[in-house]
Amino acid sequence: MKTKFIYTGIRVRDLEASVRFYTGVLGMKEIERSTIAAAKGIAVNLVTEEGGHILELNYYEKGSPFDAKYTVGEGLDHLAFAVANLDAALSEAKKAGHPMVQEIRAPTSRWAYIEDPDGNWIELCQSA
Amino acid sequence: MKTKFIYTGIRVRDLEASVRFYTGVLGMKEIERSTIAAAKGIAVNLVTEEGGHILELNYYEKGSPFDAKYTVGEGLDHLAFAVANLDAALSEAKKAGHPMVQEIRAPTSRWAYIEDPDGNWIELCQSA
Numbered sequence: 001m002k003t004k005f006i007y008t009g010i011r012v013r014d015l016e017a018s019v020r021f022y023t024g025v026l027g028m029k030e031i032e033r034s035t036i037a038a039a040k041g042i043a044v045n046l047v048t049e050e051g052g053h054i055l056e057l058n059y060y061e062k063g064s065p066f067d068a069k070y071t072v073g074e075g076l077d078h079l080a081f082a083v084a085n086l087d088a089a090l091s092e093a094k095k096a097g098h099p100m101v102q103e104i105r106a107p108t109s110r111w112a113y114i115e116d117p118d119g120n121w122i123e124l125c126q127s128a
Numbered sequence: 129m130k131t132k133f134i135y136t137g138i139r140v141r142d143l144e145a146s147v148r149f150y151t152g153v154l155g156m157k158e159i160e161r162s163t164i165a166a167a168k169g170i171a172v173n174l175v176t177e178e179g180g181h182i183l184e185l186n187y188y189e190k191g192s193p194f195d196a197k198y199t200v201g202e203g204l205d206h207l208a209f210a211v212a213n214l215d216a217a218l219s220e221a222k223k224a225g226h227p228m229v230q231e232i233r234a235p236t237s238r239w240a241y242i243e244d245p246d247g248n249w250i251e252l253c254q255s256a
Binding site for chain 1: 130131132135136153156164165166167175177181183184186196198201203205206208209211212220221247248251
C-alpha cells in the first residue's frame, strides 16, 4: 500500500511537564491540541521551528481504555534531533535538569542522549 | 535551543521481519543501512514513497550494551500513516497477517490500528 508517515505519537504521563520539555528544552512549538472523547485523551501536536514531522504527545485520562500501566519500554528506541552545537545544547539541557545519560563516539560522528520526562531517550547530534 | 526533528528510531527484535513489514505492508523503502560498531547494532533507515521523516529500525546484536530485555512498553504510543483508502489498506494488512486490533470513531474521523512485528501500534488513517 502507499502510505505517508504523518506523525510519531508518544505516550506521556504528565502532559504539561512533557510540553515544557519539548518546547522549553528542545525548542518545539505547540501547533494543535485536541481532546479525543472516544479515547478519553488529549493529543498535543508539536513541530520544530522549521516545521517538519509532527511529534504528538498522547495523554490518557484516568478511566481511559488506554490508561494502561506505564512502562517506558523498548519499542521506542529514541527520537533524534539535530542541533547546531552539541556541547552548547548539552549544557543547556543539563541546566534544565536533563543531563547527558549516554554518549556514542564513532570515528567521524558523535551522538549524545538525554531523557524526556518519561524516560524516553532523546538523541542530540550536531548537524554538518 | 533550536533543533530539527530528524528521525524516529524504534527498536526491533527481528530486523528482517521488521524491514519486510515496513516495506512490504506499509510501502516504505530502505534508503540506508549502517553498522554501528560502538553500539554493536545495525540501523536501517526507511522513508515512504514521497520521502519525508525517516523511520530508523534499531537492531542490537547479542552482547550489545543496548540489547536489554525487550518490553514493547508505553513510551511509543503509535506511529501514524495516512492512506488513500482505509478499508482497502486494512484488507491488505489483514491478508499480510496484520489484522486491525483497534478502531476509534469520532464524529468526523476514524482511525484504525494494526501491530508491527514487535507489537508497536501503527495507526492508519484516511487522508482527506
